[in-house]
Structure formats: structure tokens, C-alpha cells
Amino acid sequence: MSSITRGGRLYDNWIKELHETAPAMTHPAWPDDVATDAARTWLCVECHGWSYTGRADPQFPGISGSAGADPQRVIAILKNPTHGFGDILRQRELEDLAAFVVHGQSHLVADIDATRLAGATTPPSEGAVYQTVCARCHGGDGKQVESIPPLGDVARENPWLVMHSILNGHAGGVMPSLRALDEAVAVDTLAAVQALPSREPIAAIARGGRLYGDWIRETGRFAPREIHPAWTGAKPASPSDTWRCRDCHGWDYQGKTGPAAAQSPVPAGPLAAAEGAPVERIVSVLTDQTHRYGGVLTERDLADVAIFVSQGQFRMDWAIDPAAGSFHGAGAGYGDHFETLCASCHGSTGTAVRTMSPLGRVVRENPWRALHSVLNGHAGESMPPMRVFPPDMAAAILAYIEKTLPSER
Numbered sequence: 012m013s014s015i016t017r018g019g020r021l022y023d024n025w026i027k028e029l030h031e032t033a034p035a036m037t038h039p040a041w042p043d044d045v046a047t048d049a050a051r052t053w054l055c056v057e058c059h060g061w062s063y064t065g066r067a068d069p070q071f072p073g074i075s076g077s078a079g080a081d082p083q084r085v086i087a088i089l090k091n092p093t094h095g096f097g098d099i100l101r102q103r104e105l106e107d108l109a110a111f112v113v114h115g116q117s118h119l120v121a122d123i124d125a126t127r128l129a130g131a132t133t134p135p136s137e138g139a140v141y142q143t144v145c146a147r148c149h150g151g152d153g154k155q156v157e158s159i160p161p162l163g164d165v166a167r168e169n170p171w172l173v174m175h176s177i178l179n180g181h182a183g184g185v186m187p188s189l190r191a192l193d194e195a196v197a198v199d200t201l202a203a204v205q206a207l208p209s210r211e212p213i214a215a216i217a218r219g220g221r222l223y224g225d226w227i228r229e230t231g232r233f234a235p236r237e238i239h240p241a242w243t244g245a246k247p248a249s250p251s252d253t254w255r256c257r258d259c260h261g262w263d264y265q266g267k268t269g270p271a272a273a274q275s276p277v278p279a280g281p282l283a284a285a286e287g288a289p290v291e292r293i294v295s296v297l298t299d300q301t302h303r304y305g306g307v308l309t310e311r312d313l314a315d316v317a318i319f320v321s322q323g324q325f326r327m328d329w330a331i332d333p334a335a336g337s338f339h340g341a342g343a344g345y346g347d348h349f350e351t352l353c354a355s356c357h358g359s360t361g362t363a364v365r366t367m368s369p370l371g372r373v374v375r376e377n378p379w380r381a382l383h384s385v386l387n388g389h390a391g392e393s394m395p396p397m398r399v400f401p402p403d404m405a406a407a408i409l410a411y412i413e414k415t416l417p418s419e420r
Contacts, residue, residue, distance in 0.1 A: 016188040018111025019179025021104055022055040027183030029104065037300070040093050042070045048298040048305035053099075055108070061171035062123070063116050078116045085109040115190075117178055119197055123170045138203030140196055144187060145204075153207035158309040160215075163207030174201050212318065217396040219319025220387025222312055223256040224380075228391030230312065241301050244278035254307070256316065262379040263331075264324040270333035271379040285320045293317035323387075323398075330406035331378045338378055342411025349408050356394070361416040371416030374409055381409050 020028045033050035041052040058071045065073035086109045090097030153162030166173040180188040221229045234251035242253040259279035263271040266280040294313045298305035361370030374381040385405045388396040
């Protein structure tokens, strides 16, 4: 059975399971018209799916027809010119992967109906298996692992992935496999996970906004050392200046066509076409060969950036005069808002934070960045996001700062 579960983890992500480096090129059999990160084209699950039935696109067939087949036949398929794993995986890995394909495709995965297990009920134990076996890592609410979205959301959106992981464990991780236990344990565990709470979408949007502004500071990770391959702007002071979303698309999200580009030139186009788009589609763009964020951002990071792009961006012309580059109005009546919400850090004159220019100057020099930052918070800092409040309140506070506070200390 250990060979089957290890094969399931290899099917999920053999690169992580073996701590290997993915081939640099896109898999030769990957369709040219489907964009994604090159490394992901080498993963079994990317073609054949978490339900083992492939994708809706006929270019991606399933593997369910190989259940119960001769393992040697499956190994021969893995080594053939189409799959090309003969020179990449060792014999033991090929045998384990074949064992999973032949013996490990559980009907529990096939029985999942869209967002739930057919016939599954909330367990009488109220999730005792989850709260003892799983919660030590994932937390009682499923939010403790910060590299992935809240577990309840994952289980509701992709129950096939979660059931596969319950049965086989996580690739490259220490998650125990429940395959040896009674099937009811796996069914009840998935039902319990699907009942876990979500994170407030507005929190994900605000964090996505901070990642959009500067994911390097927000996550504390390093940017790649080379200039982003898709960069077409002027030579940057540092390669990291080409890896942030706002470096290409601007603080106003309108790219090179927006008014913010007059003060801070950017090379890419606007993001307006992505407003309201499904998060999954935006994630696929973020991880494609143009953007290449699959190797630098976690699953949760990617999901948060995607939900910000889909639901958090907006035209700023209602707040900022695009020609004058200043906020509409004088912020009359919003001095108290500034004094109570902002001055505890920035001081009553906006000059208390010594690591930044006076706040009045910051807002005058780049009002689009200021509005983005007030709504979402500063990347890597404790500034509270104001997105939960009406956006015209944020704009009025910034108008007060722009018209009232000094530019010098």
C-alpha cells in the first residue's frame, strides 16, 4: 500500500515529492494553445486531473481506463515518447506511479458530486479525525498553513484534490495517508473539512493588493536575481524592480495607458479585462510562461493576487483628477478622521515616520499609490487597510492630507 500512496503523491507533484528540479522546457506533449508554467506541464495531475478523468478539453484525457491494467503496460506508457518519463524518473518511481494508476484510483474520488461526496454526511463525531489527525498542522479552523488558502475553501472548490490528499498525503510533505483506514473515515474527514470556515474575501483582496504593490516586502522572500523575462521597460535600478505587478501595470492598474504612468512609466497594458474574471483563470495567467509567478508565490499568494485583480481593482478617476494628478475636493470635515485613524503613526503633521518622506509630499507625488495603500495597507508593514470602509472616505482623507499637510519636516 505504501507504493500506491507514494505513487499518488508522485501523480500529484513528483517534483516536490522527489525534491527534484523540473525540466526547463515545456513538456513536448503539452498543447501550444494552453498557457501555463513550464514546470506544471510535467505534472501528471495537470493533464489527467484530480478526478483522474482528464479535463473538459479533449486534449487532456483521463487515466481511469488504466485502473486494473497490467502495471508493466502502464510503465511502458510512462516511458513512451509521448510521456517521456523514462529518462527522468527512476525505476522505483515508475513502479510506484504505475501502482497508483492501476490500484489507487479510488471510487471515493469518482463519487464526488461537484462540491460534495455523494451520500456523505457530516460525521456524528463532528470531525474528530480532522481535529486530531489533521488540525495539528492545519489548525482547528483550517487556516494555519499560510502557504495555501483556507482548507475549507479548498475542499469546497476542489474536493477531488482534498480526497486525493486524504488518501495519499501531500507531495513532499509529512501529511499522513488515511488509505489504510475504513473508507468512512476518509468520507467523514472530507465532510468535516468542507464545513470549515472561509476567510473573509475582503481580507484576501486587501492582502492581494499588498502583494500587487510589493510581494517581495509582503512575503519577506527574495525576487529572482535576473530581470523578468517579459520586461520591456527601461533598464531598472535592480532586477527586483521588474518582478512586482505594479512595476508593469501601475498603481492605477491602467498600465502604460493610465495617468499614473506619466509620473512613473510602466511597460504593460491595463488590467481592466481581468475585472470580474474567475480567480482560477487569473492564477493560470500569473503562472504562465509570460508572468512566471508559479515558482515564487505560494498557492495562497496567487489566489490573493487573483482575487484582488478580479474584485479589488477599480478606476480611480472618480477620486483623482487624471489631468491634474490630485484628489478631487479639499477633504473638508475629514481632519478628525486623519487625526484618529492615521496620526497615531504618522503624527498630526504627517512627518513622524522617519523612514519615509512627509506624508503630504507622498500623497502629492503619487496620489494613485496613496489611494492603493490606504485601501490595502502597506506591503510588509502593520498599516491597517481601510478597504472595509466606503472608498470615498479614504479619498477624502487623502484629499485632506494633500491639501493640508506639509511637504517638508
